[in-house]
Amino acid sequence: MLGQHGRGLSTALFTRPALALARAGVTPNMLTVAGTVLTVGAAVSTLPQGRFLLAPPLLAALLAADSCDGILARATGRTSQFGAFLDSTMDRLADGAIFGSLIVWAALHLADGALRTTTVSLGVVCVVLVAAVPYARARAESIGATASVGIAERTDRLVIIGVAILAVGLGAPAWVLSAGLALVAAASAVTVIQRIVVVRSQALAQERAGAMPGGERA
Template identity: 65%
Template sequence: MLGNHGRGLTKALFTRPALVLGRLGVTPNMLTVAGTVLSVTAAVTLLPRGYFVAGPLVLLLALVVDSFDGILARATGKSSVFGAFLDSTMDRLADGAVLGSLAAWAALTIPIGALRTVTVVAALTAIVLAATVPYARARAESIGATAKTGIAERADRLVVALGATFIVGLGAPQWVLTIALIYVAIASFITVVQRVWTVYAQTRRTGGSS
């Protein structure tokens, strides 16, 4: 939902800077890879060690860089099938690094008990379900259907997880992050169900369901 509403804003803010990068010879694929490298590096080096203020801020910068690739591709007419494939693949790496790093932090930092167990399980569950959301869309498109619906797109998941991480870094209780990870897992599951149902309805109308 945030992704849908934020695309117009990011386009307005970043089109001119993206065009400047294009004139300097920077390609959309370069930005995709750079954003992923920055995201993964920041996630695995900062989050497991509890740098919950610096980590989210650096990852926010990485998200900004990541938003440039699509804007640059559209503004310069360099959109490509490979570019879309690369962007989606790199996003999965970055998302896994963020959520996996939060799971590692919980396992290493939170004292043994229910809170640690729930936090680690929620983070690991969120990794699986968050990866299933885009897979459902990609698989739907491969059979001629569309599955863009859902309450939790990538931007929603990252804003909730990193926002809670930042708040904990400022001194909030650790369970705030636990609740956020549970929300990400549940919202991702609901999104998967929404996409499966959407594709089922489409294939039923066209006689393709079994």
């Protein structure tokens, strides 16, 4: 998955800038909120209007810089449960802005009724599923399980839709964006299913351990 492979590169690229921000008094939570505000602003000011050449590089830069908050937190020893919660919550807002803006674009600009309906529907499905993927992981952790598996992390989903947006901006037919949304939806659905299966297996193992003589139920 791209997210796993990209973490080392992000750390190498953004550690020095993050430390410079720390010296200026910037906290990880400040970066988290500022990055989300900028990402949401960039999404709603470019995607609904069909600015598909500008949006991908702008959003890619903002989303890459989004890793600075975690790097800053680790480098300064300021990691916290609240910081992790805030980061995850802000990510959901940013993702919702991106996919929601694509829904608005499709509703306003696609002349083909069938394609418009399909694209809007796929966008709605994506909004739901891209939120369900991290929710499944968070809910699993709340019951003592681990659900970090899956074929599509956040980075993978955003790269897929970013490539589709750029392709349409370069002249590809609009259905390419619909295909990108369909791929994001399918990959997200598979990831949710994978996490459900893994958590079910772990929960059953915990229950068996709790039922054994001398065992303790988690």
